[in-house]
Amino acid sequence: xxxxxxxxxxxxxxxxxxxxxxxxxxxxxxxxxxxxxxxxxxxxxxxxxxxxxxxxxxxxxxxxxxxxxxxxxxxxxxxxxxxxxxxxxxxxxxxxxxxxxxxxxxxxxxxxxxxxxxxxxxxxxxxxxxxxxxxxxxxxxxxxxxxxxxxxxxxxxxxxxxxxxxxxxxxxxxxxxxxxxxxxxxxxxxxxxxxxxxxxxxxxxxxxxxxxxxxxxxxxxxxxxxxxxxxxxxxxxxxxxxxxxxxxxxxxxxxxxxxxxxxxxxxxxxxxxxxxxxxxxxxxxxxxxxxxxxxxxxxxxxxxxxxxxxxxxxxxxxxxxxxxxxxxxxxxxxxxxxxxxxxxxxxxxxxxxxxxxxxxxxxxxxxxxxxxxxxxxxxxxxxxxxxxxxxxxxxxxxxxxxxxxxxxxxxxxxxxxxxxxxxxxxxxxxxxxxxxxxxxxxxxxxxxxxxxxxxxxxxxxxxxxxxxxxxxxxxxxxxxxxxxxxxxxxxxxxxxxx
Ligand code: NAD
Numbered sequence: 125x126x127x128x129x130x131x132x133x134x135x136x137x138x139x140x141x142x143x144x145x146x147x148x149x150x151x152x153x154x155x156x157x158x159x160x161x162x163x164x165x166x167x168x169x170x171x172x173x174x175x176x177x178x179x180x181x182x183x184x185x186x187x188x189x190x191x192x193x194x195x196x197x198x199x200x201x202x203x204x205x206x207x208x209x210x211x212x213x214x215x216x217x218x219x220x221x222x223x224x225x226x227x228x229x230x231x232x233x234x235x236x237x238x239x240x241x242x243x244x245x246x247x248x249x250x251x252x253x254x255x256x257x258x259x260x261x262x263x264x265x266x267x268x269x270x271x272x273x274x275x276x277x278x279x280x281x282x283x284x285x286x287x288x289x290x291x292x293x294x295x296x297x298x299x300x301x302x303x304x305x306x307x308x309x310x311x312x313x314x315x316x317x318x319x320x321x322x323x324x325x326x327x328x329x330x331x332x333x334x335x336x337x338x339x340x341x342x343x344x345x346x347x348x349x350x351x352x353x354x355x356x357x358x359x360x361x362x363x364x365x366x367x368x369x370x371x372x373x374x375x376x377x378x379x380x381x382x383x384x385x386x387x388x389x390x391x392x393x394x395x396x397x398x399x400x401x402x403x404x405x406x407x408x409x410x411x412x413x414x415x416x417x418x419x420x421x422x423x424x425x426x427x428x429x430x431x432x433x434x435x436x437x438x439x440x441x442x443x444x445x446x447x448x449x450x451x452x453x454x455x456x457x458x459x460x461x462x463x464x465x466x467x468x469x470x471x472x473x474x475x476x477x478x479x480x481x482x483x484x485x486x487x488x489x490x491x492x493x494x495x496x497x498x499x500x501x502x503x504x505x506x507x508x509x510x511x512x513x514x515x516x517x518x519x520x521x522x523x524x525x526x527x528x529x530x531x532x533x534x535x536x537x538x539x540x541x542x543x544x545x546x547x548x549x550x551x552x553x554x555x556x557x558x559x560x561x562x563x564x565x566x567x568x569x570x571x572x573x574x575x576x577x578x579x580x581x582x583x584x585x586x587x588x589x590x591x592x593x594x595x596x597x598x599x600x601x602x603x604x605x606x607x608x609x610x611x612x613x614x615x616x617x618x619x620x621x622x
Pocket of ligand 1: 269270271272273274278296297298299327328329332333347348349350352353370371372373403404506508534575579
């Protein structure tokens with residue numbers, strides 16, 4: 125059986141004592157195994173990245189950029205294979221995997237511009253014949269720890285920009301679906317990254333803890349659930365590292381009485397149920413303003429839910445594949461049961477779905493709750509499944525208060541035809557990414573991605589301009605060349621132009 129190992133110093137390595145099964149969520153068949161790196165294996169990767177750093181740091185940015193151009197080509201040439209790997213281990217439908225990959229490639233395209241992005245800032249004559257500039261130097265060895273739900277895209281948020289900035293990198297993908305990330309890293313080497321510049325270690329907590337404690341790691345990017353994000357942030361920063369840790373979400377959409385309801389329903393169907401709701405930007409709560417809006421919204425959603433096609437991810441006619449694991453399926457079903465107990469009205473029950481030919485798969489239909497209220501666990505918790513909650517409020521402000529009071533602040537959106545309301549909403553809502561008639565406001569690669577509140581621990585957002593800052597440190601140089609080599613006497617007051 126195929127065992128997925130690690131990519132260390134340009135070589136595929138395996139042999140750790142611990143391994144974990146890789147399981148196809150559509151059938152629950154074991155498709156392979158993944159090695160779980162022990163401390164010594166991770167240390168080998170860190171040593172390789174550390175040794176590769178000196179030469180890589182001094183490689184001209186334009187040469188690093190050329191590797192990114194080649195990587196983009198290789199990703200496009202191998203797109204079908206990458207998507208097959210994603211679907212086999214994650215379960216999402218192939219064309220959804222293609223969307224994820226395309227978003228990842230856009231991050232590589234942004235990294236192609238790294239010579240421009242690293243140019244720095246220059247000021248001539250900050251004093252008489254004195255020039256000053258700020259340059260952006262790499263940090264050293266950086267690490268990335270990524271979640272299961274975007275196994276190709278999230279690693280591509282991280283390492284292309286990190287290495288383009290002159291760092292070396294160690295990626296620790298999700299142990300549930302590591303194959304696409306490992307294959308893409310091999311393409312990175314094929315594109316021209318020298319051995320040791322990009323390493324992949326597969327594993328779990330033991331690997332993560334080694335990365336968080338080793339002094340040679342300068343910075344850590346993490347994406348995953350909030351409790352782990354908080355742990356990674358507090359442990360990494362306590363060990364003196366720069367850390368950005370992206371956590372969970374509960375994204376609300378406000379549906380105003382003047383919204384184009386058919387458009388809003390179309391948008392909500394994809395945003396709530398696409399990829400089985402296993403997206404950190406999924407809309408899991410629709411807040412309807414006014415009972416008439418809520419009644420019409422629920423009726424239209426119910427009519428659309430019965431039309432959803434659910435089945436194996438390899439069939440692009442399907443709208444939803446299976447959820448990632450049997451445990452996740454049971455957890456989601458548990459939330460649905462609790463929602464009923466807590467008094468919400470289950471308008472559509474997606475439990476108990478069987479897909480012919482895939483009877484052992486982790487299949488769950490779309491569920492819809494109406495009359496959800498604050499305090500219910502289906503509202504407080506991130507379910508990460510195909511469950512949409514409808515809440516009823518009388519005013520937009522009431523809806524905004526619900527959103528602002530929630531522990532997460534990743535994404536949100538408003539459906540309305542009223543520009544003034546939309547402007548007030550986007551200006552005041554305490555959420556990091558806002559859509560106006562756009563349900564999944566995931567920023568494009570040349571902006572940056574990040575939530576507020578407990579959806580992000582750290583300061584700088586992912587990819588885009590913030591990632592250049594995250595993966596570099598500013599050095600400011602002030603320079604004077606005294607004419608004719610004449611030396612002035614000592615000066616004891618603080619230098620100024622006054
Ligand atoms: P997870 O937190 O279980 O795992 C993420 C990573 O952390 C994995 O690589 C895993 O191996 C590692 N990990 C798990 N437990 C650990 C522990 N105890 N100690 C150290 N490392 C540990 O998350 P997941 O289930 O893979 O992904 C889903 C979560 O990710 C959801 O909460 C989702 O909202 C979130 N997510 C957030 C964003 C964002 O940008 N904010 C994007 C995608 C996913």
